[in-house]
Amino acid sequence: MKAIRQITFAGIFGVILSACAMLPDGPSNESITQLMKQSFAERGSAKLDRLDQSELQRVCSDYTGKEVPKAVKEKLEQAALASVKYPADGKYLGDFSRGERIAQSGIGMQFSDAPGTVAGGNCYACHQISKQELAYGNIGPTLYNYGKLRGDSEAILKYTWARIYNAHAFNACNSMPRFGAAGILTEAQMKDVMALLLDPKSPVNQ
């Protein structure tokens, strides 16, 4: 009896093993990174190390279009929140008209940009912001009346700052770039974008 059971187990394992051989799990992340590095060349500020995925990037790639397991998601969100650096002087709001220009500009960090080019935030690519700009994208939610709806309490200021700095702190694997954590915008630029969203005088809040 025992012998028969062992044979059956061996048979089942055999089937599983051959099925695995026929349907491999697909290329490994390491092999894809290697392939990508062979396929790209450095130019301007865009070096090949941009193809080395961070833990966040690797996990989020694997789970695109699928639900990230709760424990994994929480870990990423905690790490993202820990990455946030709040303004040293405690001031969150800069100049909203400079913020509008930053929100409009999509340049920066492309291999076609001159190294040293100051990057924009390109917020309108994905968000409605002021009512005047009609050419806005819809990947992110509307930000029109952002401050009018939420007020400018310390909690809202901190939350919004963190959301722009590293949006994965609240919704790991969402599509928004980590404008602070990835060094896309400077602290001063982030303050200007904050003012665009939160200053009561900003066109966004009229």
Next chain:
Amino acid sequence: MGLSASALAGAQPKDATEAEIEKYRQMLQDGNPAELVSLKGEGLWKKKQGPNQVSLESCDLGLGPGVVRGANAQLPRYFADSDAVMDLETRIVFCKVMIQGLERDKVIARPYSGAGQSATDLEALVAYVVEESRGMKINVPQQHLKEKEAFARGEKIFYFRAGPYDFSCASCHAVDNQRIRLQGLPNLTKTEPAQKAFASWPAYRVSQGALRTMQWRIYDCFRQQRFPELKYLSPAAVDLITYLGVRANGGVMETPSIKR
């Protein structure tokens, strides 16, 4: 038209704009400057060139030597003579090297024209070959193991998030009805938009005054993704084009199309 009807199917009120854009596209179709580029390409295809002083008319694009009609609707594919999966541009370069005896580095030195410049030889040849697949059903093969491997790698590349912006192709092309500014983004994970998108490249870009190839389309997406510069005919490009092509199987080629 089937296309406009389906574009309007998921409609919100603002899609009146999309309908107007579609009308503009239809109007452009009447005088597509890509026709001039493909005429130039046909001339180049038939012209004796290179150290061997032969034309490209014996080039095998996958359907047998000399068969151009319908060939691009079945590319990329595996070629036994090179033991590799090749997309159209890789194959044209291969033929120029193997048949005409030209130096590969020189052939690919400047694949893309600048804005407003006349088409490069490669762009013209591409325009000619893809014109000969207009109206043909997309049928990118998945028979050979290497074709399946290229597809699997292409799929991984599609979802590969990297760079300072953490973008992958899927960041913009995996959800219905999304836009960057006013530019609609096809959801390439769904059959119908994947077919429509693949079927419309290469295209004449009115804003750039140039015929843009599929390799260029991928190259420029990666530029906006903030990746380094994609090498012409690189393995990642061929794999990604294979993935997109297979996902588009059953669609009908409209190349070269015309875009804003």
